[in-house]
Amino acid sequence: MVKVDGSGGQSSLIQVRDLDKTYSRGGQPIDVLQGLNLDVSQGEFVAFMGPSGSGKTTLLNLLGGLDVPTRGSITVAGDEITHMSSSKLTEWRARHVGFIFQMYNLIPVLTAYQNVELPLLLTKLSKAERRAHVETVLSIVGLADRMHHFPRQLSGGQEQRVTIARAIVSDPTFLLCDEPTGDLDRKSADEVMALLEELVATHHKTVLMVTHDPLVAARAQTTLHLEKGVLVEGKKYSGEIAAGGGA
């Protein structure tokens, strides 16, 4: 269930209420988000669309605890994150959020295995347990045979799959994807989207994704548009996909 009118119940995994975000640029206040409401249940795959500067990434940053709102509240799995201290937010992110960025943002001096292991180094898992987790997720993303390769030795699609593996290795509450296919060719983008769909369908992950690409957005269960600082429900793009020959 995804709602944007603030009518969602306590059962929602993510609850956003009256969210405002105002930036100051050159001394002028710019209202990016204004009274935004959102409810997302567990296992949903939501795409956010909107023109450049509409506040998609800002919303993602707020949901991921990377930024703080000017007003309003965000509650994830019962935790109200908008009033958490910086250090609490850091801990919260480690437990609850998996980030997937457009530019992959892998650490170039670490292998795929070591990149995926990064979130687990913050846990109390033993080395053997970490290895088991890393190998499992690298198998899920189809890169078990590339685990000792450095990012420069991987293709863009493979790098993004490593990023997805890193995002899911600690079994976070939800995944935030900022243009996950923005730097990929169509074939690689397809593979990445198939992987995200599989994570939702098979592993019941909740995925919130920002994209410019309608074909990519169409792979999500719900598409929301950001217009004038608030979210507007969109429609499923399945018909368009069929007409366009598939994503």
Added chain:
Amino acid sequence: MKFTRIIWANLLRKKVRLLLTIGSFAVALFLFIFLGVVRDAFNRGADVASANRLIVINRTSIINSIPLSYRDKILRIPGVQCVTHNNWFGGTYIEEKNFFVQLIIDPENQRQVYPEFIVPDNQWNVFVKDRIGAIAGAKLADRFHWKVGDRIPIKNPMYDNKSDAWEFNLDGIYHGKEPKDDESQFWFQWDYLEERVTPGFKGQIGWYVLRVGNPDDAPRVAKAIDAEFANSPYETKTEAESAFAAGFVKQFGNIQALILSIGTVVFFTLLLVTGNTMAISVRERTPELAVFKAIGYSDLTILFFVLSESLAVAVFGGALGLAFSALVIPVVAKVLNGLLPAIVLSRTVLLFGLALALFTGILSGIIPGLGAMRLRVVNALRRV
């Protein structure tokens, strides 16, 4: 440690830059240690000075002599245990570049006043009986490959107006009780000097060295000696051996201030080289640091990463600098033997160098580290 691999991987990210930084660090630290060793060498006279030894010189200047006849009067002052006297000879061994300290000593009392210089009894007994005998320090003998029994010619026309050399029999070699003791002096007998000098020099000594029974008596004894010879043609100035040594060093100029100022420049160079490398390294990695923070690494962990890297540079550079110092300084000491006071790389200087390296490592990483710590993830990710 779980994070070792991350720190190590980041450290080795730019190998050439890392090697150059470590190299610069090592060279700067070596220079700093070398300055410390030179400073120590100049201060050694004061360091090794005995608390119960006093030096009596002519009030006008150390180059003015005082009469030998003062010895008995000094001995009569309460608190004085024994007295010996020395003269500066200043001759030339073969050629002028072979400079070393030549002292004319009073064999009767030298060993009582300077017990830290050890001469085997059999050698000393031969020396006492040999009017043209000489004793050399172990380092001096080593420098010129002298051995007991060698004949050593030293030219010095100042004392006897003759151009022929003063010939000495090397009767013994002394060693210091401790490594810091000066083993580069050459001693010969007062009687030999007295026999050859022109009448104007006869009965004149350079300075007295005396021991007092109790160091607490030293100020009173010094005052009493100077009072004894006040208003005489040869007024005296008596001071503790450490003050005398410090005053002697001052004749070279303000060595301490010179070394301190060069050392400060070297230290800041060290700091800037490492700090600059760390600042560039952190700046290059801004988006990566943002990713670390986004996935849950705390600000303190980020600071720890940066400090660990700068500390690692300091440890490797420091170890290289210390190893280089340990290898090179003894060689330099050998080459300079006699030209400067004994150069010794002491444990204190080594530990100070190590402490300086670690301190620099932390200090150079702290500003880039704090910058990385305060990095806002949202802003940093926009730089990708």
